[in-house]
Amino acid sequence: MDRRLAHAPVAIATCLCSLLITGHRLAGPPVPAQPAEPTVAPGLPWAYLPIVLSAPDDLLYVRAYFSDRNMLDALGEYTDLNETEVNLDESYVVLEITPAQKIELEELGLRVIIDEALMAQAREFRGGEVGVNRIPGYACYRTVEETFDAARQIVTQHPNLAEWIDIGDSWEKTQNPARGYDLMVLRLTNRAIAGSKPKLFIMSGLHAREYTPPELAMRFAEHLVANYGLDPDVTWMLDHQEVHLLLQANPDGRKQAEAGLPWRKNTDNLFCSNTNTRGVDLNRNFSFLWNTCQGGSCGSDNPCSIVYRGPSASSEPETQAIQNYLRAQFADNREPPLNAGAPLTTSGVMIDLHSYGQLVLWPYANGATPANNDGFLALGDRMAYYNGYDPRQGSGLYLHDGVSDDFAYGELGVAAFTFELGTSFFQNCASFERGIYEGNLRALLYAAKVARAPYLLPSGPETILLTASPASVTPGAPVQLSATVDDGRMKQGLKPAHAIADARYTIDTPPWQAGATFIPMTAGDGAFNSVSERVVATINTTGLAAGRHIVYVQGRDAQGNWGPVGATFLTIEGPVTPTPTLTATPPTPPTPSLTPTSTSTPTPATPTSTPTRTPTPGNTIFADDFATDKGWRVNPARTDRAVSGQWERGRPQATAYSRWAMQLGAASGAFDLVTGPLAGTAVGQHDVDGGVTSVRSPAIALPTLVAGQNLTLKLSYYLAHTANSSADDFLRIKIVGNTTATVFEELGATHYDAAAWTQLNINLNAFAGQTIYVLIEAADLSRPSVVEAAVDDVVIQVE
Structure with missing residues (x-):
């Protein structure tokens, strides 16, 4: 979704769009061309370069160099360059233009050179066969069809954990039922355990050209079902919470991007019709704070702009479907005034996955400070600890409006975030596997851990490295329980870390449920006085039924903040009386991943x-x-x-x-x-x-x-x-x-x-x-x- 001026190159860039001018430069004295670094008077009106639906082979990928920020701002004001690559360190922007447009830019005084690497990448796209099962040059990313097939397979293999839900139609399908796509949500929870459960809603693919987000979301789903019954934390999260994944939020646009086009918007052909710049930017089309700011990365009223906000708030069928689904899943916990907050006990987390920028962002995008800012600071910093990104308010670089996380928080009070993944729209597979997948998987797992109380739990310490020793005992045998309770796992320390003051555990009944019996733990070194403490206890297993139990551990800091629970399994040996249970059956083997992951790594023969x-x-x-x-x-x-x-x-x-x-x-x-x-x-x-x-x-x-x-x-x-x-x-x-x-x-x-x-x-x-x-x-x-x-x-x- 690109809420920043990037500082690092990307793999592909967007096209320039025409505004009102049809081929003529705006009035202003021409700037003499110079062979090296041109200089341009601040505020010089730049041309809008018209673009038509050109054959891909007509397009060039170029670097246009600028001499100062005023020159960049002047160019950006007229061409929506806020959404292309902007390399401030080396003072260039990457553009997709025609040969004629390259000449016009040079006549305006810009030094323009062809980016051979991007041209080679474009040729690879054009030479590849694009279909339902292949994105040329990007084998690690699944197409829309492959994503849907993988989700359906999860439902088939894990019917007690997964459900595939149709929440609406894409724009193309509203025009012709034989075309386009259904908007589908994959819902994961132990369906045998009834009742209201906290929810984590993850959306990906809202901007079509961003390859990484849908694959991350799909792999997150696969990780959850593959580890249910094996990983105690994943098990309790799916038993007592729900995860909803809108894997492809803009499938029509995604099909354009799978063909190599730098497509961002949906494919609504009522605006900038019959061009490669048609459509509405879905992440400027949400109803909350729609059309409330100007300039920067705010929504545009130019139909050919890549940030075109649409003719009215939530005008697009995709936006309407998403908003309606969020309203159905989350209670309205925030009053209308912008400075009103949600109750601290509000449950639920919403994360919109985008590319790129290595950022963790939260509302408001128009610069207003949310009333729940302390909660956003704490949770944003905790998640950023895992993916290594910079946590900040969405308006931290420049303003924008009509975005998804503002809607989820502004209308419903949900703790809503945006992740900007990686360093490119068309992120290469090596970078995704090496530097994006694992850290963001762990960030999403943390979000799931705190979904019950996201404005409270991140202020407390995290519980990690749990062991029950021995993990399997005869009835009555003592078990040594150990864990680390750590309040310092933050990326930037936006909130202070505090010494650990207390720790406790429960068996089978989680701490938030009535009837939980809390048993205290002690500091392993004898005193609670550090930000990170090893905590220990001896579990008396007398009276525990034969079979597997789950032990929940939770820590509290010196400010009185309880953090999210961690869990471990404990087995009591002996015959198990067959009785009906409310736990889901263990999962079948997961769908093979496109690449090895930690959950499928071969191990030595079982010792x-x-x-x-x-x-x-x-x-x-x-x-x-x-x-x-x-x-x-x-x-x-x-x-x-x-x-x-x-x-x-x-x-x-x-x-x-x-x-x-x-x-x-x-x-x-x-x-x-x-x-x-x-x-x-x-x-x-x-x-x-x-x-x-x-x-x-x-x-x-x-x-x-x-x-x-x-x-x-x-x-x-x-x-x-x-x-x-x-x-x-x-x-x-x-x-x-x-x-x-x-x-x-x-x-x-x-x-x-x-x-x-x-x-x-x-x-x-x-x-x-x-x-x-x-x-x-x-x-x-x-x-x-x-x-x-x-x-x-x-x-x-x-x-």
């Missing part, structure tokens, strides 16, 4: 639970200082995508960026596990780049334990990165046993983090009696940055 003798305290089960090769295996699942900085047992050479150490010598001895041991000629030459690198230990047989004993994994580690890192970058440690669990994670951030060896102690009681592998992953998945990681002195010990 067996081999009885071993009872160990004595202090007994070392495994130790490796990497002085010799003990059989660690790099890329064990053969799914790694890192192109450099792969894990290696090596003798590391120290590197630094300015005053920040990026790579250190081994913690002990001469060798360690490191992401590329060589220093190279530059600090970033051998660091992690291009994706994930993984390394797995040899098989380790863990003993069974007796009361009072603990299994502990000890190691030294560091994760170092430069300030252009993000939460997409990470170091993770997983234990692969009868189940796979992430037992440690450190994420990148937008500040320098120097390498410094740190001692880590991890409880492995949940894996006692199993044969396990230690799996270590590091990744550079965001924009190019220096990322280094190392591990040394790995010890597993009975204590």
Whole structure:
């Protein structure tokens, strides 16, 4: 939806549109052409260059250079350049124009050069066969038809979790039922559990040329159904909440974009008829605050403009269908005055996915401050922690009106956001897989976690890294419950982080339901006094029925804010009495993804639970200082995508960026596990780049334990990165046993983090009696940055 002037190049740009002038420049003295940087008097009236429905081969993709912001503003005022690529760092805009228009721009004093990379991309599009099952050059993105087929398959395979709902028609279908598309919503929830549930509504594809959003939304749906019954958080979210996904909000326009056209609007042929600039910008057509601002990126009254707002508010069938569906799903919780707020207890989240800009945005787009601003700040910053984007109000760069999130919040009081994904409309697949998908998947999962109270829960700490140890016990046996409660997981710290003050857990009944029994937890270090605390408790399983239970953990900060719950499974062994339940049946295997994801990564053959003798305290089960090769295996699942900085047992050479150490010598001895041991000629030459690198230990047989004993994994580690890192970058440690669990994670951030060896102690009681592998992953998945990681002195010990 492009609510900003971009600072980085994109893959394709939009066309110039004619306003009132038909081929003649507006009055004004001509500017002498100059071979280098032209200068233009501020405010000079620029020409509207007429465009007709040209054959694609007639069009050029060019860079037009400007000398100052006044020159850009003057050009933008007359050509809607706010919606094309604008590279402020290198002072050019990218345009799609005809050869004649290129000559006119040069006569006006602009230096114009053809962008050969974009021309090659356009030729690839034109040479490809476009159909229902192929977008030339973009194999990772599904067409409208493929998206709908994938959604229908989810419903077929998971009828107890999924429903496919027709909410209206596209413009083409309103004109001819044999053409166009139905607007379809995929609704996900455990349908066996009745009652009113909080909702997360996700919309994608409102702007046709933005390839990334529908694919992200589709994969989010696939992630949820694939992990229901396996991931405790996904399970409770679908049991007690609903997720609604409008996967293709503008299918008519999307078909134009799938053919390579930089199409943004719907295809309404009543406006700027029979041209490639026809239609209405659906994200300037929503009724709330429609036609209330001028200039910037506000809706235009020019039918050929790419931001044409339409002849009236919600004039388009797509907009009407979306508004009606939102009204049906969410109660009206906000009074009409612009400065009125929704009650803090309002439930529900709406997210509109767009491209591009790496932003998390919230209302109002016209510059007014919403009454629920504190809630928007907190939730926006929490989600931005995961995708690494900049969180800000929608008007932060310039004004716009008639947009979807303003409608959802302004009319209904829903906590509404827009994500601007990535760096391009036609984002290449490598960038999507490497730097967009995973971080935004996790941001959407967080949004689902807080959908019950989005103006309250993000102000409290997040609960992560939960373990119940052992995870399966006989009735009456004690279970050690552990979790990390963290109030500092924010991208920019828009709201202050506070020390943790309390933590509690419930079993089977979630904290928000009547009848929940709250059991306190204690700080692992003995005192609640830090922003991040490990919290512990011993679960008394006496009286728990045989079968699987879910344990909910929730933390509170020193300001009294309870955060969202985290969950883990606990199984009580013994015969289960067959009784009717309200839980959905486990899912069938998911639809194969177009690319490997963490949920389908192959793992070693299932380790067996081999009885071993009872160990004595202090007994070392495994130790490796990497002085010799003990059989660690790099890329064990053969799914790694890192192109450099792969894990290696090596003798590391120290590197630094300015005053920040990026790579250190081994913690002990001469060798360690490191992401590329060589220093190279530059600090970033051998660091992690291009994706994930993984390394797995040899098989380790863990003993069974007796009361009072603990299994502990000890190691030294560091994760170092430069300030252009993000939460997409990470170091993770997983234990692969009868189940796979992430037992440690450190994420990148937008500040320098120097390498410094740190001692880590991890409880492995949940894996006692199993044969396990230690799996270590590091990744550079965001924009190019220096990322280094190392591990040394790995010890597993009975204590």
